[in-house]
Amino acid sequence: MDLSSISPILLVASIMVSATPIMLAAIGELVVEKSGTLNLGVEGMMITGAVVGFAAAVNTTSPLVGFAAAAGAGALLSLVFAILTQYLLSNQVATGLGLTLAGLGLSALLGKPYEGIKSPTLPKLDLGPLSDIPGLGTMFFKHDIMVYLSILLVIAVWAFLKYTRAGLILRAVGESHDSAHALGYKVVRVRMLAILFGGACAGLGGAYLSLVRVPQWTEGMTAGAGWIALAIVVFASWRPWRIMVGAYLFGGITVLQLNLQAAGVKVPVALLSASPYLVTILVLVIISARGAHGAPASLGRSFHASN
């Protein structure tokens, strides 16, 4: 066992990277849930984004095109969920699960020709003097653009929900769709847009996995990241800032257990590999034991104007 082989500076840097995909997916799902819809298909949209982004990036040799395509693919897949739950009033839990199962199948199908290829990856940004600060520079200021975009996205969502009229309407729809409808807001339209946004974010998160974090395509590569993103929304009590905390916490655990495995710590490998999932459960337990929920009141309920 050699813990000194783990450099704290590189550890923080890799936590930033490993937290990004779940942060993107989680902030998208937060908006969806704030509008009163529970989309359990995050895993399916993420992995579809991963494969579509990878394929687009390989074929155009541009990772940015890859990310754009991934966002589009995620949104397209979420459109299926949106139409089923919003217009055909299907059960949201069942539809979300179906989306995940279909997404896993779709991605495996699309990804076959891309196995074992390397993709073009995002360059690290050079933030001038900031990047040159010893230690801190490597930790925080030498990442690719998506790391910063994901943080900006969290801030933007926070500002949108808190300070804009549209954000207020979205929250109203999520808290009481009947009241929002009575006030003349288009409940279904608001939710459709929220679901599409969530799908695009999940797609981006998936593409970050396949283009930057790994960077390769393997079948089933999200390995529950979408579900962890769903758990982070609960952990965050539906508040954007806490999404960031949650994502970095889980990114930290993932990176730390990989580092510990590499360092040969005398802990069973199975326990280390399972640790992100065990910690997710633990966090859910603590949050629910505290009793502070803050879930949108209409979460998971179908809306039909006749009701």
Place this chain on the structure above:
Amino acid sequence: MLRLEKRPEPSRAWVALSPLLAVALTMIVGGALFSMLGANPFEAIRTIFWDPIFSPQFSGFTRPQLLVKAGPLILIAIGLSIGFRAGIWNIGAEGQYIMGAICGAGAGLALYPSESPLIFPLMLLFGALGGWAWAMIPALLKTKLGTNEILVSLMLVYVAETILASAASGFLRNPDGMGFPGSRNFKEWGNVHNGELIANTGLHWGVVAAFIAVIGAYVLFSRHIQGFNIRLTGDAPRAARFSGVNPTRIVLFCLGMSGALAGMAGLFEVAGPAGQITIDFNAGYGFTAIIVAFLGRLNPIGILLAGLLMALTYIGGELAQLMLGVPGAAIQLFQGMLLFFLLATDVFSNYRLRLAKKEVA
């Protein structure tokens, strides 16, 4: 403009019709998918839905597979449907299935090489207990602390998979296996092997258990007060509370039942068709069973039919892979599509389409 109008009562005709319509739509869209993949759509559909049972060339081998694959799907889906009816979403059946297999196989292997006829029943008991215990984790967390059972049960699938990996290459590894991962093979262990009961039918104890579970669930829902309470909890939780139904007991019963059935399915599989604990003996039945449960309208008879249909797509999918070069993943997508179309056509059970008249705003 068309608009949906809520029916005063769900249409019985549509409840029965929508799965058939969903299958038909899946065939059409799936056929289009296959033609995009370069296969003749009609041939692909025939290979998947017809050849496994009727083709003189393959059916000798594929027909028994129907029961082998349908058995675990039905057994797990019956358990899931009990919870889904009560609004309890156990989506971690895959984990309970794995843990049942590990516990049951472990109990048996501890007594190797005894040939006692009691070993198999003992393994079955431990298999059911393993699945039950794994499902009790989300159940207790939900009842004691109100933790979301969807996320906990799903996270436990990944935990179970890591345990399976270390079982296959560690504590359950065959000591005579020259270091290869995987447990001893139950197929070489006489009395303990869960083999075919009637030659060339695919009928093993797991299939028998699945049929018993179908009958049991039917009786539970149509004749037993607990089944009524479960349905009441799902349809009107507040009304259930007022009528004295204890929600905690419903959660424990539903999750425990689905866990035990999934665990038994895992044991039947590992002691029979799979033969040994390997890192990937679990073929995702726990997830496909969710589709089966919905496709069967959470109704025991429906689940029986849906399980057979889903098993058919598995076998037909393998056949299409072999004969037409259709990728295996296409079948997974095909199954997912089936669920989507079912959910989409389901709307007509509760709503009807009407031409909307001009409304006063």
